[in-house]
Amino acid sequence: MRIRVDWRTSVSVLGTILKILALPLASMAALALFYSEPLVPFLVPFAGSLLAGVGLERIERDEPGPREAFLLVASAWLAVALVGAIPFVLAGQGTLADPVNALFESMSGITTTGATVVGRFEIHGRAILMWRQVLQWLGGLGILVLAVGLLSELSVSGAQLMETETRTQDVTKLTPRMAGTARLLGGLYLGLTALLAALLYGLHLLGPRIGVPDLAPEMTLYDAVAHALTTIATAGFSPHAKSVGAFSPAVQWVVVVGMFVGATNFVLLYHLSRGDTTRIRDSEEFRVYLGVVVGGALVVGAMLVLDGEYPLGEELVRATLFQVTSIVTTTGYATVDFDLWSAGPRHVLFLGMFVGGMAGSTTCSIKTLRWLVVGKTFRRDLFTAVHPRAIKPVRLSGAAIDEDTIRDIYAYTLVSVVIFGLLTVFVVVDASRAGVEVTEFGAMGAAASTFLNIGPAFGFAGPYGSYEPFPDSTKLVMVVMMWVGRIEIFPVLALLTRSFWES
Template sequence: MNYAIVFRLLGYILMIEGTLLLLPAVTSLIYAEWAVMGVFLLTAAISGALGFALQTIKPRSKVFYMREGFAATALSWITISIMGAVPFVLTGCIPNPVDAMFETVSGFTTTGASILPAVEGLPNGILLWRSFTHWIGGMGVLVFLLSLLPLTGGSHVNLMKAESPGPQVDKLVPKVQSTAKILYGIYFALTVVELCFLLAGGMNVFDSLLTAFGTAGTGGFGFKNDSFAGFSPYIQWVVTVFMILFGVNFNAYFLLLLRRFRRAASSEEVRAYFAIILAAVAVITVNIRSLYGTFGEALRHAAFQVGSIITTTGFSSCDFDLWPTLSKEVLVLLMFVGACAGSTGGGIKVSRFLLLGKTLGKELKQALHPQVVAPVRMDGKLVNHETIRTTNVFLAAYIFIFAASFMLVSLDGFDMVTNFTSVAATLNNIGPGLNQVGPMMNFGAYSNFAKLVLIFDMLAGRLEIFPMLVLFLPDAWRRF
């Protein structure tokens, strides 16, 4: 393990976080929240000072491999979460450090699960920081670092592979830094476009910013106690559309910018993603039609919740815990499917399900005809054995973590549906579950131990499991 370069990267991350903490400080200044502003300035100063001290470490070698990529990624997310929780504790908004850590990890991992029973009484600076953590974590803090700093030496694509969601990460252009800039450029542009649509619908600037941050990062922290139930149908439709758009693989947007429309439209994952959404919306709309006055209203709520759950955003336009069993079962299944690889969404990812389905078909063909060669292809390209093996290992690790977490949180004595969906909601970075952790409830009733388990699940889900598991391997920490 090249410890020096890992610590140096942590230093850069803390310096960036210190800078980003100035935005909620300015917000507090605008709203004359002097004490809150002081807390953010103090936290920014501490983060910046620690970061400066760490980045002065000079590594003997600037080359790092997957072990450094995994370790730097996992430790970066843990570090920014610890520092990001400080304002919640010092302002007294969330005095319990474990609760503050839960809220912050939920923000950065774009989960949106909360321990707060009500949010409308929070200071504006805190509300902005909660939602801003979604936007920071949506595309990834290390991708942001790569877009800013011309790091030299080493294979920096290892950082992107360790942090970016999905079974594989491709460079859009030869240089990793250029790829990171393109990704963040698309991310920023889509955020601004959504912001304009929200403002056009009569939403004020502050609420529009919070909504855009939460939608772009597919996070889901609400700034109203009823989430989006109180907003106009126009606002709900805008949020629905952009939740779905941010769940698309960003490579498709890059191809659209290059005017390679046929190649963008030929993506099997993107087509499957939209097909799943259309099918789920149709089933739920028919199933809940009797609960609403018009077909249009039922369609709007069905589309909103399907878009919210499959993209793992976690916003709600109604209390879907009151829907018929079939609709709730569809939503629970969508929790596991998730969005596209290379998007800001969580879950197992549509591409992995496609690979698993194709692999199953291959095995069935070879079971009937052992001599037949049946290669697995995605978008017309041959999928190598390493990608299939990694997908299978990911699924095995996912099931193991899910089962272990389910048993551990069950020690708190809640019902099975609550425990099952709480793990599904955190490991898939969704936010709300059902029953005691439903859309109008929160995670505050769980014990500190259970919250720590769910914190691990949120980090593991956002980082595609392996970076968090690598931290527990002794071999990863041996010097070379």
């Protein structure tokens, strides 16, 4: 076998990524110093990633092709997850001291999943808890850069989706070069994070001054930054066991808006930030995304009222809209333990896991754009089935989508659903083998929530629970599935084919 992939280039770029990773690790060391917490957990991976990064970067690199990009993407998420786990192991506290748990938490972080194995939050240091948040923010940034700057040059499902967007929404016209676009959207991501942190902390400061002391009393600067990081990244980690439920109604409303914005196409947000509202009004995907959130909330709300869970009022609207937005945007925060709801609303949330927010954002799951294309194509095919001579392209926001792109979207959606099904069966059977009691619905939720990078599930892995009780074998498979799901399946599966390496 002769390897024809230019792996040296991939490894060299990976070196740059590891070098960059040293910066947030150094910041966490500084934070630990500030809080008088141990520095070693951060200094060791800092030194390691800096040295490895500088070393690997020296390898001569060429212009990367599709294969080199696949290899880079797959190895980057894996490498950062491994380095990211080191602080948890070295801190050595609670469930996170266990290497499997540490890797799970780290992969859940960098993939913006938000499934946690933390048992008791209060025993961990503030820097360690902030590291979870930072990992997620970095993961969101990575996805954004990937979506615009890299994947769009490759001819795969996720890519052609971006191509579709490119065609219909002129991503490429934002700036002449992809790298420029990526930098621009990265800046927007940073700006939105800062804005949200300022808003949240602002509420905290404002409360006592306007005579409303319980406006946001718990939202300290630390928590404002921590939650801003994982809201815009639609990622969902919180340093609190009760998630956003630990904060006031005002904070919860701000976070609802933040999650909704975080799962909106960043190209639309960019135009919006420049005062151009036509793009967002013309976007069919945005209307579907908004419709799913509002429609889902109406259905869940009606069910909760029928169940007598809440009286009509602000609390009902907030609880419903928060949980539905959190799941549909794939954030995974919670303000109530929705695992205690009845079968109806729990199952609507479960279905919501498969939707996801808009393409071109940090959202995970299948994404509304894909479902929109699937639905439109299916409608078209019903039409052409009875009008065989008609030629009718599928149009998105006015522009025709080519049939190859449609096929790739079908493939991606189908493969996602099939992998979810197989993972569910694995979780049930593996838990039963290991003697861990998992309900079928708990397994379905955990499979969807990890593979689709949402976070909380049902049963012991519910929004106020933890994935810790799953057997190690299940947790390790979930680590792999979070990784595979976040980078949109193809890069990992391609690595498993012989033709990837050889021909």
